[in-house]
Amino acid sequence: MSAQVLELKAPVSGVVIPLEQVPDPVFAQKMVGEGISIDPTSQQLMAPCDGKIIQIHPAKHAVTLLSDCGIEVLMHIGLDTVMLKGDGFSPAVAEGDQVKQGDLLIEFDADKIALAARSLMTEIIITNGDKVARYQFTSGNVVATRDTLMTLQLGTPESTDEIDQEGLTKEEVSDWISIPNPTGIHARPAAALAAEAKVFQARIQLERDGQTADAKSVVALMGLNVKLGEKVRIVAKGRDADEAVDALTTAICDGLGEDVSASPASQIEESIEVEEEVSLLAKTSSDPNIMLGIAASPGIAIGTVHQLQHEQLTFDELANNSDAERSALSDAIERARADLKTLQTKLQAEGNISNAEIFAAHQELLEDPAIFQQAKKAIKEGKSASYAWHKSVHEQIKILQAVDSDVIAGRVADLEDVCNRVLKQLLGISEADTELATNTIVVAEDLTPSDTANLDRTKVIGFVTTLGGATSHAAILARSMNLPALAGVDPQVLTLEEGRQVVLDGEAGTLNIAATDQQIEALKAKQQQQVERQQKAKAHAHDLAKTNDGHHIEVVANIGNVKDAVEAVKHGAEGVGLLRSEFLYLDQATEPNEDQQAQVYTEIADALGSDKPLIVRTLDVGGDKPLPYLPMPAEENPFLGERGIRIGLNRPSMLKRQVRAILRAHGHAKLKIMFPMIATLPELKAAKQLVQEEAADLGISGVEVGIMVEVPSTAVLSEHFAAEADFFSIGTNDLTQYALAMDRGHPKLGWQVDALDPAVLRLIKLTVDGANKHGKWVGVCGGAASDLLAVPVLIGLGITELSCSVPAIPEVKELIRNSSLAECQALAEQVLQQPDADAVRALLQQQ
Numbered sequence: 044m045s046a047q048v049l050e051l052k053a054p055v056s057g058v059v060i061p062l063e064q065v066p067d068p069v070f071a072q073k074m075v076g077e078g079i080s081i082d083p084t085s086q087q088l089m090a091p092c093d094g095k096i097i098q099i100h101p102a103k104h105a106v107t108l109l110s111d112c113g114i115e116v117l118m119h120i121g122l123d124t125v126m127l128k129g130d131g132f133s134p135a136v137a138e139g140d141q142v143k144q145g146d147l148l149i150e151f152d153a154d155k156i157a158l159a160a161r162s163l164m165t166e167i168i169i170t171n172g173d174k175v176a177r178y179q180f181t182s183g184n185v186v187a188t189r190d191t192l193m194t195l196q197l198g199t200p201e202s203t204d205e206i207d208q209e210g211l212t213k214e215e216v217s218d219w220i221s222i223p224n225p226t227g228i229h230a231r232p233a234a235a236l237a238a239e240a241k242v243f244q245a246r247i248q249l250e251r252d253g254q255t256a257d258a259k260s261v262v263a264l265m266g267l268n269v270k271l272g273e274k275v276r277i278v279a280k281g282r283d284a285d286e287a288v289d290a291l292t293t294a295i296c297d298g299l300g301e302d303v304s305a306s307p308a309s310q311i312e313e314s315i316e317v318e319e320e321v322s323l324l325a326k327t328s329s330d331p332n333i334m335l336g337i338a339a340s341p342g343i344a345i346g347t348v349h350q351l352q353h354e355q356l357t358f359d360e361l362a363n364n365s366d367a368e369r370s371a372l373s374d375a376i377e378r379a380r381a382d383l384k385t386l387q388t389k390l391q392a393e394g395n396i397s398n399a400e401i402f403a404a405h406q407e408l409l410e411d412p413a414i415f416q417q418a419k420k421a422i423k424e425g426k427s428a429s430y431a432w433h434k435s436v437h438e439q440i441k442i443l444q445a446v447d448s449d450v451i452a453g454r455v456a457d458l459e460d461v462c463n464r465v466l467k468q469l470l471g472i473s474e475a476d477t478e479l480a481t482n483t484i485v486v487a488e489d490l491t492p493s494d495t496a497n498l499d500r501t502k503v504i505g506f507v508t509t510l511g512g513a514t515s516h517a518a519i520l521a522r523s524m525n526l527p528a529l530a531g532v533d534p535q536v537l538t539l540e541e542g543r544q545v546v547l548d549g550e551a552g553t554l555n556i557a558a559t560d561q562q563i564e565a566l567k568a569k570q571q572q573q574v575e576r577q578q579k580a581k582a583h584a585h586d587l588a589k590t591n592d593g594h595h596i597e598v599v600a601n602i603g604n605v606k607d608a609v610e611a612v613k614h615g616a617e618g619v620g621l622l623r624s625e626f627l628y629l630d631q632a633t634e635p636n637e638d639q640q641a642q643v644y645t646e647i648a649d650a651l652g653s654d655k656p657l658i659v660r661t662l663d664v665g666g667d668k669p670l671p672y673l674p675m676p677a678e679e680n681p682f683l684g685e686r687g688i689r690i691g692l693n694r695p696s697m698l699k700r701q702v703r704a705i706l707r708a709h710g711h712a713k714l715k716i717m718f719p720m721i722a723t724l725p726e727l728k729a730a731k732q733l734v735q736e737e738a739a740d741l742g743i744s745g746v747e748v749g750i751m752v753e754v755p756s757t758a759v760l761s762e763h764f765a766a767e768a769d770f771f772s773i774g775t776n777d778l779t780q781y782a783l784a785m786d787r788g789h790p791k792l793g794w795q796v797d798a799l800d801p802a803v804l805r806l807i808k809l810t811v812d813g814a815n816k817h818g819k820w821v822g823v824c825g826g827a828a829s830d831l832l833a834v835p836v837l838i839g840l841g842i843t844e845l846s847c848s849v850p851a852i853p854e855v856k857e858l859i860r861n862s863s864l865a866e867c868q869a870l871a872e873q874v875l876q877q878p879d880a881d882a883v884r885a886l887l888q889q890q
Contacts, residue, residue: 245281342527344505346482584615620846640704648711687720761813775825839871
């Protein structure tokens with residue numbers, strides 16, 4: 044590095060205090076690095092120089108900025124403020140943002156923090172001091188962004204000892220260690236660990252959940268975001284690797300300078316080692332040979348077990364040769380692309396077009412410029428190709444995980460699959476071909492698209508997974524392949540011996556691990572009935588769905604793009620009841636403009652035809668992980684925060700652009716606009732007024748405006764909402780989890796989130812009753828609309844539109860044609876009197 048000077052302006056106003064006087068030994072003894080402190084009189088932390096935000100602590104009290112000349116500046120607001128868990132801090136930037144000197148980084152409530160923390164002293168630390176030849180500090184009072192706080196004379200670091208190549212062949216790995224620190228490895232313990240690691244010559248990595256960090260780097264350690272009770276291990280290479288592992292293991296167990304005597308870590312460690320107890324609410328079978336699960340895909344499969352296990356991928360964070368790493372990543376992507384092309388061709392030859400399209404999409408993901416460019420930047424900063432690729436893909440995954448959409452959830456799984464495919468190429472791990480027996484039932488924790496593609500579909504007849512539910516990616520794949528599947532099965536299923544005969548019933552949600560000949564014969568008869576039912580449904584897919592006493596139920600589709608629209612029409616959909624518009628926003632590095640959106644909406648409308656309804660739901664993403672171009676503060680409880688329509692109402696210009704784009708597709712189909720997560724009348728009125736104003740500006744009239752019914756307040760007050768809305772569409776997935784206060788994705792609670800719970804059904808009845816008083820119609824676009832067990836109940840409750848997943852449409856229509864409205868109404872009355880979801884399902888299975 045050539046001689047260079049970097050001036051850092053004061054990030055806050057206040058009194059300058061030498062670092063040695065800070066009442067915290069980690070800072071005072073300069074374990075984190077050289078620097079200075081300010082006792083602040085202002086409440087805004089500003090950028091001291093131009094640069095890039097490379098880290099924001101989850102507790103929001105600390106931020107690290109990488110200057111344009113490569114200096115890492117850590118700014119830490121207060122002492123012991125990590126204990127506040129973000130309360131009192133409001134970041135104005137996100138990781139990866141480029142900032143200019145003087146830009147706002149974090150706002151903080153000094154009064155609130157002062158009452159709870161030890162001190163407001165704010166430390167400004169240089170964490171890579173090996174790049175600094177000389178420091179010059181100011182003193183006295185400083186004004187933020189105006190006064191220079193410190194001047195750094197940069198220079199070439201003194202050469203270090205040559206690497207001991209022979210020593211690097213010696214590697215030691217510790218046992219897994221449970222973190223005892225109440226707030227995890229934040230700045231103070233990270234500094235203590237780095238200081239301890241620097242004593243040794245060995246290269247030392249801290250590993251957590253497949254990610255690694257340089258143990259001698261405070262910033263890298265903080266970046267792992269290791270929490271209380273999480274497990275880490277130390278990997279050391281060098282002549283003194285064994286001594287390093289022993290010393291660092293002891294240091295971590297002792298708390299890295301923090302008092303962990305009252306920490307529950309010992310109990311956590313102990314509880315992790317003890318087998319987890321079975322919940323009192325866990326479903327159990329009276330027959331020890333029957334394992335229960337969630338019915339994820341209908342059908343019956345009689346076959347033998349194949350246990351599918353996934354390999355844990357580990358890799359180093361750092362690399363010495365950026366050019367070599369960049370070349371390795373490019374080569375790995377090319378090899379992965381060739382493999383995907385081969386898979387796509389294979390599936391097309393087998394006639395499996397839908398899954399062939401998955402791997403065509405995977406090839407597009409490999410070409411995603413945002414992912415590749417981000418990975419290249421990380422490599423340039425000294426990261427390994429594997430680490431850079433993994434990190435850049437998973438930053439995109441975080442964005443997608445915020446979206447409450449089964450379609451988008453599938454894209455998350457696709458990205459995971461693509462990520463692992465390239466990692467295996469980089470790590471030299473080959474995809475092993477597995478020779479399967481005829482009539483194989485695959486058992487696994489979870490399945491990826493590559494898992495299904497690499498298995499012989501002429502031999503696989505069903506899936507069983509311990510994770511996920513009816514909306515998991517494995518379940519969606521199973522339904523697309525017309526294969527029976529169970530999810531959420533007891534993990535004991537993973538201990539079944541290879542080749543054992545089992546019987547999977549995807550409707551009853553059972554796995555019989557010791558079926559008798561008599562049971563098998565009965566199930567074969569049931570299996571044949573199901574095949575005949577499906578064939579009949581497909582033959583009549585384009586017939587109207589009228590009950591046998593003459594009442595028409597509109598059956599439409601849930602879609603996410605133009606391809607889905609085309610498939611929906613092929614499957615007999617009478618239109619689209621839910622177009623998830625999120626796909627437009629998620630596939631962009633910036634917000635799509637009005638013209639881009641209008642073009643896509645028009646293409647989808649044209650695919651349907653002018654005589655079919657098209658209901659477009661406005662942007663529905665969550666507040667916990669926002670879109671990259673939509674900065675939003677982190678929320679304590681994002682499911683109760685800024686999501687759905689609240690995003691549009693708080694950013695009216697963004698909502699206005701989308702509404703105008705949707706309206707421009709008017710006339711190409713029977714266009715309707717629907718708002719998500721409406722909870723109060725003022726929300727609906729404000730959103731509706733915006734639509735009316737934009738429609739008038741465009742000279743358009745007659746566009747219906749509806750709302751999603753996803754929260755109990757809307758159902759309870761449906762009569763008032765019906766006076767304003769033209770229609771309701773019930774999102775049973777969200778309505779169920781909000782009514783029961785259970786996250787449907789929770790590994791222990793998800794199985795209880797059942798739309799057939801009587802409490803949810805009563806909310807649906809309230810919604811219909813309120814709508815009827817104003818002559819408005821009510822549809823269902825949640826998962827219950829595709830559940831053949833639920834469909835007669837929904838019709839009996841007064842639902843007149845069902846928006847289903849595309850593959851379910853033919854059978855839903857056939858079921859309606861074989862039902863009468865009178866019978867459905869009588870059934871609904873019975874169901875509403877049941878005490879719980881189990882009783883409802885038991886009653887319906889008897890019909």
